[in-house]
Amino acid sequence: MKRLLALLRRYWTVMRRPSAYFSLGFLTVGGFIAGVVFWGGFNTALELTNTEPFCIGCHEMRDNVYEELKTTIHFTNRSGVRAKCPDCHVPHDWTDKIARKMQASKEVWGKIFGTINTREKFEEKRLELAQHEWARLKANDSLECRNCHGFDYMDFTRQSPRAAQAHSTFLADKQRTCIDCHKGISHRLPKMASP
Amino acid sequence: MTLRAMRRALLCLLLAFAPVVPAAPFTDVMRGNTALDDEPRPPPLMNQENKDIRRNRAFAMQPPTIPHRIDGYQVDRNANRCLGCHSRTRIEETQAIPTPATHYMDRDGTLRGDISPRRYFCTQCHVPQDEVKPLVDNAYQDFEAISRAAAKAGAAAPKKK
Numbered sequence: 376m377k378r379l380l381a382l383l384r385r386y387w388t389v390m391r392r393p394s395a396y397f398s399l400g401f402l403t404v405g406g407f408i409a410g411v412v413f414w415g416g417f418n419t420a421l422e423l424t425n426t427e428p429f430c431i432g433c434h435e436m437r438d439n440v441y442e443e444l445k446t447t448i449h450f451t452n453r454s455g456v457r458a459k460c461p462d463c464h465v466p467h468d469w470t471d472k473i474a475r476k477m478q479a480s481k482e483v484w485g486k487i488f489g490t491i492n493t494r495e496k497f498e499e500k501r502l503e504l505a506q507h508e509w510a511r512l513k514a515n516d517s518l519e520c521r522n523c524h525g526f527d528y529m530d531f532t533r534q535s536p537r538a539a540q541a542h543s544t545f546l547a548d549k550q551r552t553c554i555d556c557h558k559g560i561s562h563r564l565p566k567m568a569s570p
Numbered sequence: 571m572t573l574r575a576m577r578r579a580l581l582c583l584l585l586a587f588a589p590v591v592p593a594a595p596f597t598d599v600m601r602g603n604t605a606l607d608d609e610p611r612p613p614p615l616m617n618q619e620n621k622d623i624r625r626n627r628a629f630a631m632q633p634p635t636i637p638h639r640i641d642g643y644q645v646d647r648n649a650n651r652c653l654g655c656h657s658r659t660r661i662e663e664t665q666a667i668p669t670p671a672t673h674y675m676d677r678d679g680t681l682r683g684d685i686s687p688r689r690y691f692c693t694q695c696h697v698p699q700d701e702v703k704p705l706v707d708n709a710y711q712d713f714e715a716i717s718r719a720a721a722k723a724g725a726a727a728p729k730k731k
Contacts, residue, residue: 446642447642448641448642535620535621535622535638535639536621536622537622537638559644559649559651563644563646563648563649564644564648564649564651565648565649566647566648566649567648567649
């Protein structure tokens with residue numbers, strides 16, 4: 376016990392003033408390498424939480440929203456391009472992504488306390504959850520839609536007259552954004568007062 | 571013996587002496603010659619017409635067909651995607667055809683403020699169309715065509731006094 380304490384004290388004195396014991400070059404290079412390792416590790420772990428298997432690792436996501444996604448064009452279609460959970464629900468830019476991930480700590484809370492751990496509870500909460508996503512997409516001008524669907528590259532002549540009319544008027548002059556009309560495109564709509 | 575039991579006995583007797591019909595190869599206009607206990611191979615899905623051009627109605631009370639695609643439109647107790655454009659209050663914005671007053675009436679003919687529950691499930695009457703050859707021939711003639719032909723025939727024939 377005494378020896379252990381002495382060892383800890385020795386480490387503490389070294390760690391408190393490392394420049395007195397190690398060379399500047401060692402500390403700089405060592406610090407750089409350690410930084411790369413930690414940063415890389417952090418980002419790898421972060422990216423791991425940004426994959427679909429991670430999202431549907433919880434039955435709440437797998438049995439509700441993922442099942443619903445499966446029936447839509449964003450899951451299966453003629454060309455086989457598909458959207459995975461984080462494509463729409465996590466911003467792609469780093470700062471925005473970190474901000475979203477911090478918000479998502481609430482979801483960890485929900486998971487631990489079983490806020491939506493049955494279908495009934497999920498249906499009960501669906502409107503609130505959907506409204507959060509709608510508000511988020513409304514605020515960022517449907518950024519996650521636009522990551523794939525670029526307005527500048529839309530060919531109105533290839534759209535149906537109805538779609539072309541809507542896209543060339545209030546989408547073009549930014550009165551509306553994608554989510555204003557395309558709610559419920561990947562998951563079922565919640566019970567709303569007026570459709 | 572009750573009347574029902576007597577009737578049943580008579581039916582059994584009739585069936586027992588019924589002539590035996592040889593099993594003809596099963597054919598059906600829609601199923602082809604796929605047997606009833608077989609599962610037919612469905613024809614490939616077509617693209618629904620999406621031209622947004624309203625079609626004629628074959629008769630006065632025909633529910634108009636939908637001139638656009640409705641793939642994946644959610645119509646259930648939670649939401650009605652059709653009414654997102656076709657409801658009374660969305661017309662100015664979307665320029666869609668409004669649901670007529672009959673759709674706000676209950677079965678007693680009383681006008682309600684909202685769509686009547688019996689009219690809520692749009693695709694019970696209104697359906698989109700595919701650009702395909704009809705499976706069954708149809709000699710249906712519009713009333714207007716018939717009456718016009720009759721009127722023409724009447725005009726051509728000399729009038730009797």
